[in-house]
Amino acid sequence: MIEFQLDAGSGVATYLQLVQQVHQALQLGLLKPGDQLPTAQQVVARLAINPNTVLKAYRDLEREGLVRARPGQGTFVVRTLPRTDPAAQARFLASMTEWLRSARSAGLGPDDIEAIYRTAFRDCFAEGVA
Amino acid sequence: MNAMIATSAVGKKYGRQWALRDCTLTIPAGKVVGLVGPNGAGKTTLLQLAAGLLTPTSGTITVLDGQPGTSPAQLARVGFVAQDAPAYARLSVAGHLRMGAWLNPDWDGAQAEHRIARLGLDPRQRAGSLSGGQRAQLALTMAVAKRPELILLDEPVASLDPLARREFLQSLMEVVAEQGTNVALSSHLVADLERVCDYLVVLAASRVQLAGEVSELLASHHRLSGPRRDPGTLPANQEVIEASHTDRQSTLLIRSDGPVLDPAWTVRPVSLDDLVLAYMSRARDAGNSRRPGLEVVR
Numbered sequence: 031m032i033e034f035q036l037d038a039g040s041g042v043a044t045y046l047q048l049v050q051q052v053h054q055a056l057q058l059g060l061l062k063p064g065d066q067l068p069t070a071q072q073v074v075a076r077l078a079i080n081p082n083t084v085l086k087a088y089r090d091l092e093r094e095g096l097v098r099a100r101p102g103q104g105t106f107v108v109r110t111l112p113r114t115d116p117a118a119q120a121r122f123l124a125s126m127t128e129w130l131r132s133a134r135s136a137g138l139g140p141d142d143i144e145a146i147y148r149t150a151f152r153d154c155f156a157e158g159v160a
Numbered sequence: 161m162n163a164m165i166a167t168s169a170v171g172k173k174y175g176r177q178w179a180l181r182d183c184t185l186t187i188p189a190g191k192v193v194g195l196v197g198p199n200g201a202g203k204t205t206l207l208q209l210a211a212g213l214l215t216p217t218s219g220t221i222t223v224l225d226g227q228p229g230t231s232p233a234q235l236a237r238v239g240f241v242a243q244d245a246p247a248y249a250r251l252s253v254a255g256h257l258r259m260g261a262w263l264n265p266d267w268d269g270a271q272a273e274h275r276i277a278r279l280g281l282d283p284r285q286r287a288g289s290l291s292g293g294q295r296a297q298l299a300l301t302m303a304v305a306k307r308p309e310l311i312l313l314d315e316p317v318a319s320l321d322p323l324a325r326r327e328f329l330q331s332l333m334e335v336v337a338e339q340g341t342n343v344a345l346s347s348h349l350v351a352d353l354e355r356v357c358d359y360l361v362v363l364a365a366s367r368v369q370l371a372g373e374v375s376e377l378l379a380s381h382h383r384l385s386g387p388r389r390d391p392g393t394l395p396a397n398q399e400v401i402e403a404s405h406t407d408r409q410s411t412l413l414i415r416s417d418g419p420v421l422d423p424a425w426t427v428r429p430v431s432l433d434d435l436v437l438a439y440m441s442r443a444r445d446a447g448n449s450r451r452p453g454l455e456v457v458r
């Protein structure tokens with residue numbers, strides 16, 4: 031069973047925070063198929079949030095095919111998210127480090143580098159949205 | 161049933177002063193609705209209109225598809241907890257429950273006693289000697305035990321300390337989880353409402369400034385910062401709610417139905433608190449600049 035946390039004032043909708051935490055737990059292997067998610071009542075009792083919000087998060091996860099609600103029993107994980115391949119992670123970490131070193135030797139400071147990263151990140155992911 | 165509360169150009173005037181005007185809203189059923197706004201914005205008036213304690217000066221209001229306060233059946237469908245959780249100081253907790261049973265046809269006495277026991281209240285204690293948090297819980301118990309479809313609460317946590325506040329909202333959410341009750345509650349603090357509400361109505365200057373699903377409001381508002389520019393040059397689907405400029409930089413709070421693609425902007429999410437404040441200050445500024453104009457028209 032996982033426990034949800036809330037980051038108040040983050041500007042991220044509460045239901046989305048719950049969805050993201052389940053995604054993360056799946057990616058990290060903390061949740062596996064067959065595991066039960068806390069019931070709406072349990073989440074309400076712990077976080078004092080609106081039960082509709084919990085149900086909205088669970089409906090989203092169900093639509094993604096990650097969990098299934100069994101009437102009268104609860105909501106269960108049915109599929110996991112592929113964990114990122116560790117070899118790929120290491121490869122990209124190495125190339126990123128090399129990129130950062132060359133940026134620094136070209137005279138760029140941490141703020142420049144972060145601005146470039148943010149812009150590139152947004153361009154890359156905005157293409158998928160637009 | 162499709163709407164919890166539906167109003168059409170509803171207004172309420174006290175003497176020559178409008179407490180609420182031109183209010184058109186459709187709040188879907190099955191929600192926990194927060195009414196936010198500064199003091200005197202019209203929150204209490206809207207709740208009392210919905211409860212049937214007031215009748216509108218103009219326009220119409222329906223609650224759960226019925227006319228507020230027009231029949232015993234409609235009264236039984238709506239529970240109302242007025243500001244500061246009023247209770248009869250000399251009457252015991254048990255006395256309050258007996259009174260509730262007398263006055264309400266569908267009174268759930270077993271549930272009320274269970275709640276009182278779970279809260280650890282002594283049934284023989286007089287309401288006047290309860291703490292603020294306990295009195296609020298008693299008022300909520302009374303409202304819930306009449307088994308309404310909708311509970312209206314006017315500033316239910318304003319006078320409570322942070323712990324009592326949290327416990328009260330938790331009890332309220334447990335009621336929603338167990339009974340699927342519709343809830344509308346008001347507060348002048350967004351922080352009180354952020355966790356519990358999935359629908360928000362912002363009232364200021366006697367008018368509705370903003371209404372919608374909390375998740376949609378958060379997804380459609382962004383904070384942009386970047387090199388100084390004229391807000392008039394933004395794409396048509398981006399509405400500026402708040403803008404501030406230095407000689408080099410512009411910071412905007414915008415409402416947009418699509419993603420912000422302009423790479424010149426740094427885009428950040430907006431907290432619900434900031435979002436509500438932006439709409440409130442926009443309402444105040446509009447009021448200040450509009451007033452002379454209105455006098456000329458009249």
